Amino acid sequence: MAHWQSDLEEGIDYMFKIVMIGDSGVGKSQLLSRYARNEFNAKSKATIGVEFQTKTVVMDHKVVRAQIWDTAGQERYQAITTAYYRGAIGALLVYDITRQDTFDHVETWLEELQMHADKNVTVMLVGNKCDLGSMRVVPVEVAKEFAQKHNLFFMETSALDCTNVEQAFLGLLSQIYLTIRKNSLVANGAESKLEKVNLEGTEICVPSDDQEYRKGPETKKRFNCCSFS
Secondary structure (H helix, E strand, O other), rough: OOOOHHHHHOOOOOEEEEEEEEEOOOOOOOOOOOOOOOOOOOOOOOOOOOOEEEOOOOOOOOEEEEEEEOOOOOOHHHHHHHHHOOOOOOEEEEEOOOOOHHHHHHHHHHHHHHOOOOOOOEEEEEEOHHHHHHHOOHHHHHHHHHHHHHHOOOEEOOOOOOOOOOHHHHHHHHHHHHHHHHHHHHHOOOOOOOOOOOOOOOOEEEEEEOOOOOOOOOOOOEEEEEEEE
């Protein structure tokens, strides 16, 4: 779901719909909570149906609002959640590095996503709970090989200790933004020089106070840059 300025509230240039998919218990809700609110609840319960959060960032002087949908991983809710794939142009496909079955199911989730979402949906494969390295059962090399085979981005994260959480979300958003900009330039007959994002060394600007960005005559545009490495 990518909308232009005319379709949005004043001050927002783009709106991207992102879905989080994967088995129940892999930490999708915790990742979203950590990214959107910098919170972690060790006693959180499984998501029922669908919930969503919004987050606003600034890329190339454009204000991007991400609408991030947290979908339940239980099979009994799939009839509900498939409707929410529609319009999604990005996805975080999450598995638990300590549970082999959650990784085994990744391909099924990917097939379902590609069936219901935008045909050019951008996907980040996320191995969550990397803080539990001593309990790892899914090798990094195996996950990387899967990601390369299916043309996915890949990153390991920990919602508990914040490892790579922001980098995963911003990396996905940056690639979506570049894709949208490239398509816009091509549609307007301009040659695009935008290349695929390499997460190493990429910089994205976000509001310095981590609050919603708003334009106004008295607003001071101060940004911090987050590097992916």
